[in-house]
Each structure stands twice: as C-alpha cells, then as structure tokens.
Amino acid sequence: MTTSSGPEDRWLDPSLSAVMSERRQLINLAYRLLGSLSDAEDVVQETYVRWYAMSAQQRDAIESPAAWLTKVASRICLDLLGSARARRERYVGEWIPEPLPDRTEWISGRSGDPTEDPADRITLDESVSMAFLVVLESMTPAERVAFMLHDVFRYPFAEVAEIVGRTPAACRQLASSARRRIRAAQAPATPTAQRAAIVRDFKQAWEARDIEALIGLLDTDATAIGDGGGLVSAELRPIEGGEQVARYFAELAGWRPDITLLERTVNGQPGLVVLQGGATVTVMAFDVVGGRIKHIWAVRNPEKLRPWTTD
Structure with a gap:
C-alpha cells in the first residue's frame, strides 16, 4: 500500500x-x-x-x-x-537594477544579522557592481545568459547551449559579443579605499551644498540617473554634465534639509543611503573613473528598496 x-x-x-x-x-x-x-x-x-x-x-x-x-x-x-x-x-522614467546591501557596513565594520540564512546572501564581486549590471542591461537576453553562465559561473558552452537553445558555437559567439560590450564600457579599476574617500567627499560637499566642491569631484561628462518607477518623484531623464549634476544635488539639499546621508556598501561598492524621517528613501551607487565620479545611480522606487528597509 x-x-x-x-x-x-x-x-x-x-x-x-x-x-x-x-x-x-x-x-x-x-x-x-x-x-x-x-x-x-x-x-x-x-x-x-x-x-x-x-x-x-x-x-x-x-x-x-x-x-x-x-x-x-x-x-x-x-x-x-x-x-x-x-x-x-x-516603465515610468529610467529603470535601474535593484540595489543590493552588504551584510557588513564598510564605514563601521558592523556585522549584519547573524541569524540570517547565508543561503539567501548574494556573493558580492565585480559581476554584481551597479556599473556591471547596467552594461548587462544593454545585452540581448541570450547574450546575457550565455555570458553569465560561461564567463562568470564557468559552465561549458555545451551546457550553456542546452539552456539557451542554441548551438555551442552560437553560444560562444553570444558570449564573445557580450564580452566586447563589457570591455567597451569598462574603465581601469579604482581601488575601493579611493572610491570610498571620493564618495565620502561627495557626501560632505552635498551636505554643505558646496557646488564648487561637487564640480571638482565629478567628471565633466558625469551623468546622474534616478529611478522612481512612477511611485515617487525622480527625474525622468538622466542629468548630464558635471556642473549640471553638481547644481542639481546642491539644490536638492536645499529642497530637503531634513535628509540624512549614510555611507554604505551598494552592490559591493561604496555608496550612499538617504534617510528621511528615519526611513530609507534613496540608495545611490557610484561609478568612479580616473579619480572622479562618472555615473550616479539613485534608486528611489520603494519596491526596489525592500532589502534596505528590513534592518
């Protein structure tokens, strides 16, 4: 029975x-x-x-x-x-990948929740940085899957082919095309300590509404992109140019004097978290190139901030 x-x-x-x-x-x-x-x-x-x-x-x-x-x-x-x-x-406005917190804060070294299941944690490395994920967004689905499985997770092309539904040779071409996109977008890596110092200087200049200091920290071709998802206020188009970005953030500090800025790890890199009334309202990731901030990604969509509001 x-x-x-x-x-x-x-x-x-x-x-x-x-x-x-x-x-x-x-x-x-x-x-x-x-x-x-x-x-x-x-x-x-x-x-x-x-x-x-x-x-x-x-x-x-x-x-x-x-x-x-x-x-x-x-x-x-x-x-x-x-x-x-x-x-x-x-989607309303710009779409940015969901930002991921670290379990250890790089500014204080305080550990995260020891009861959390390690199986639920994302391994933080260069393949999860915001800059890397943004490049992945420019790829076709097949390119993205073939590249990630082979180059990041080390699956042979024969196995990738079974998943993608292409021949191994076609998957090799997909991964090669994705690799070219990555190389075209990559800049020489900036040491984490230097990135942290630059982000900290940006925080202090932003708090002081020091436009000249902000301009000095930003690349002349810097861009700032916000993602509110139509649920909260955010610029619908990227802000382009270092001076324009600097003025925007200086004005923003004047509009919202009650915000608090915290230095945190965002997708494995130094970033900032914006609190308002004690609640996380924005998570910011930075791309630092040649000692200056090249890109700022500010995620405000509350649906993407869930991992940041459970502390």
Whole structure:
C-alpha cells in the first residue's frame, strides 16, 4: 500500500540537503541575470516547485540535481528577460537594477544579522557592481545568459547551449559579443579605499551644498540617473554634465534639509543611503573613473528598496 507524499515529506528526503545547498548559487545567478533580488527569489522558488512537482523516481533519475536546477532557473530567467523588455518600455522614467546591501557596513565594520540564512546572501564581486549590471542591461537576453553562465559561473558552452537553445558555437559567439560590450564600457579599476574617500567627499560637499566642491569631484561628462518607477518623484531623464549634476544635488539639499546621508556598501561598492524621517528613501551607487565620479545611480522606487528597509 502506498500513500501520497505531501510538502512535509520533503524534509524527510535524504537528498534535500544537497538540493537546497544550491539555493545560494541559484540566487546569485538569477540576481545577476535579472537585476532584481525579488525576481531572483521568485525564480528560485519556482525552480524548487518544479523540482518537487516531479515524482521521487523522476528526481532519482536525474544524474546531477545541481545541473538540473541551474538549467531550469536559467530558462525561467531567459523567459523573464524576454518579457522584461516589454515591461521596461512601459516603465515610468529610467529603470535601474535593484540595489543590493552588504551584510557588513564598510564605514563601521558592523556585522549584519547573524541569524540570517547565508543561503539567501548574494556573493558580492565585480559581476554584481551597479556599473556591471547596467552594461548587462544593454545585452540581448541570450547574450546575457550565455555570458553569465560561461564567463562568470564557468559552465561549458555545451551546457550553456542546452539552456539557451542554441548551438555551442552560437553560444560562444553570444558570449564573445557580450564580452566586447563589457570591455567597451569598462574603465581601469579604482581601488575601493579611493572610491570610498571620493564618495565620502561627495557626501560632505552635498551636505554643505558646496557646488564648487561637487564640480571638482565629478567628471565633466558625469551623468546622474534616478529611478522612481512612477511611485515617487525622480527625474525622468538622466542629468548630464558635471556642473549640471553638481547644481542639481546642491539644490536638492536645499529642497530637503531634513535628509540624512549614510555611507554604505551598494552592490559591493561604496555608496550612499538617504534617510528621511528615519526611513530609507534613496540608495545611490557610484561609478568612479580616473579619480572622479562618472555615473550616479539613485534608486528611489520603494519596491526596489525592500532589502534596505528590513534592518
């Protein structure tokens, strides 16, 4: 006599530990592909739903559960990337990837919540910096998936081909095209300590409404992009030019004298968090090139600030 298995029986599955240990890898992959932590979490949940929708016999027949989970998660992401382009066309204003906090603040060294599941943490490296994610946004979905799987997560092109639905040779070309985009957008890396000092100087000049100091910290071709998603106020178009950006932030400080600026890590790099009435209202990421700020990304869409409001 057999009985049907329910959700509670999953915890008796001896392979559960091995399967669930892939969660962090899947979240890391999905976040980099989608630029959204909330969407990445949904993808991983859907991946596990599909895993447990199979019978025990079907699961046992899978030679590499890790490879199966990665393949399914990547295909879900590929589908989402295709539909995301249509959604972005309807998005109000500029769209910026969802900013990610660090679990240790670079300004104070204070640790994050020790009870948090490490499997839910994103590994912070250059492939998750805001500048890198913005370049990924310029790629086609197939380019993005092929490049991330091969160059960042080290999957062979034969396996990438199964996921993307192209030949290995075609996937090699996709990754090569993505690589060229990355190289064209990359500048020589600025040491983290120098970036932190420049961001700190920007914070102080902004608080002082010192336009000349701000201009001196900004590249002459600097751009500032805001993302309010139509839910809160934000500039609908990028602000271009160092002087224009400096004047905008100086005026902003005058309009909102009650804001508090905090130095925080944003996507693995020194950034700023803006508080108003004790609540996080903006998270800012910076791209520093040649000792000056080249790009500022200011995320104000409250739906993208969820990870910053749970402390």
